[in-house]
Amino acid sequence: MSKYRPWLDQRLDWLLSTKNTDADLVRRGRLLSILLLACVAAALVFVVIGFAVNVSDGWVYQDEVLLFVISVIATGFVFALYCLNRVVSTRLASIVFLLGSVILISFSDDPQQLIAGRSTMLYVFPIVMASVLLAPSTSFVMAALSGVSLFALAATNNLLSAANLSTIFVEIILFLILALVSWLSARSLEQALTGLRTVNAELDHRVADRTRDLAEALIRVQMESSKSQAILESIADGVIVFDGLGKATVVNPAISRLLNLPPDQIVGYRIETLMAGVVGVNDQKAVLDQLRNQESSIRLPGLRLQWGNKTLSASFAPIQIQQEIGRGTVAVFRDYTREAELDRMKTMFVSMVSHELRTPLGAIMGYGEILQEQVHGPLNERQLNVVERLIANTKRLLSLVNDLLDRARLEAGRLKLMPAPFAPEALMEELVSTIGQMAAAKKLELITSIAPEVPQTLIGDSQRLMQILINLVTNAIKFTDHGSITVKFDRADRTRWSLQVSDTGIGIPPDEQVQVFDMFRQVDGLTTRRQGGAGLGLSIVKQLVTLMGGDIQLVSSVDVGSTFTIVLPLNHTMEGARD
């Protein structure tokens, strides 16, 4: 059924089609075709009936034969009109059709009866049809034509009586009223159709405009997103975007290579799942801490972690993905394996070289002391002076090598603390005896104090504490020309103790304060460069303090002085002290 209908529609369309292109003419052509086809059908019925009647009567009655012949001619004529409408001109076919109708009506009845009004109403057909098939106003032409034909009929048949003339007059008035009605309705129909067509055209235009705009916008969006996609796909760093719920939503090919996982085994998973089994517990904790700590503005520059057999550096940044999804995180991973290996080799190298340097330096020191002690005979004053210089320089070199070795051990994580009970008082005394001479040489006062809250005994690596204090105090002496160095041992809070080293030296400008703990860093400037040291001291202090689980802080102002404060969790066990 559904297939049959379009076929029928197509055939009907073909039957009613004309060669017109104008929308109004197409409509009129179709209407005329319908009318003409109906007429052809009606005429054919007459042909068939006439044929049947004549065959049964033996073609003897003149009227019956005439009817048949007229039927055949009418059929041919109407069909010819249909063809005219179809291939030549709808307007011409309409005019012929309407004129033919008027003529046919005029001869369809007895003239007197026609004038008297028996079949006058047949004229309604051409008048109404004219307004529909031609222009609306042509209904008046048809009305006039109908009136003229009635008058002509009366004149030619000698029927121009007063009664007939008045009837014809009334009929012409009626025709004109009918034409007026036809004209009005056809006109309003045409106006409505024209309006509709304008609206349609406008609508079509607007739809086309919108479609074009939309297509352009789509292309733009697609280009933008493909650009971002191309960037994401070609960068060497691995990228994972986690949504607000912690699930991976976007990954790039680099992360697949780094983690050795296909993208579909990353997308949709949480970082905890991805890390399980391939990342150590401590590294996992560090990653999760950073992920949860997104809100804080202070971020560690880059987390280093062991992921399977690779060393990765990871950094995290919060992003606003979409309004409804909320805050997410973009994680960037970089392969650090090669760098980590180089780092390890560098540390090993430094450690080895330092060790190899230390042995001959130790020997030089020893021989120097033998000379100084005059074991093998007396030296004169100038010789003693040379030996003293020799020893002083060797000491400097030795302490630099020791610093390098400590630094290498700290970096490799091979420096182990050896906590044992110690007396803070003894620590301070040793400090003064070791370094007091150096302060005195610069005419600086070295003040030490221990708060009453500090117990007699604490537990910690006193050797390393001593190293920290010597480094800080040596540093303070180096950068102070007059005044004093103060070392305070105090209680910071319930479980922690503080060591504070203050000087009245040149101070450190604020922008340099953050770098002060970096390796090989001395605050720049000729005055400070003049001071010896490779700048390892503070970096070792920082690392040692960190190793002890403590914190170091610096407060400094230029030309006023600097204060380094170390806060350490030293165990305070009286039981241990008594043992």
Added chain:
Amino acid sequence: MTDYPLALIIEDDVDLASIFADALQAAQFKTEIIADGAVAQSRLKEVTPQLVVLDLHLPHISGEILLRQIRSTPALAGIKVVIASADPITADILSPESDLVLVKPVSFSQLRDLALRLRPTI
């Protein structure tokens, strides 16, 4: 000179051994330098020194083994042992079995003064 107590310096670094020898001589010891663990082991069967300065990294037999052997030999019971090592952790582990631990670099005057204290009291 023959009355001075004997000190064995078991150290493979020639310079350090020489400095130790000078320091111990300054502390009035008679000194003998041995640079090899195995040689030291057999020498300890022949002589009974008052003092042994022991390096831990030695060829053939390590200082650690020598220390344990000295401590388990009744004939060597009275010997004072000074460990001189660059490795503070191992030295620390062995400190209960030794009389003194010196972490290298060992200074001349330091060893001389300590050795004076370790001299047998007459």
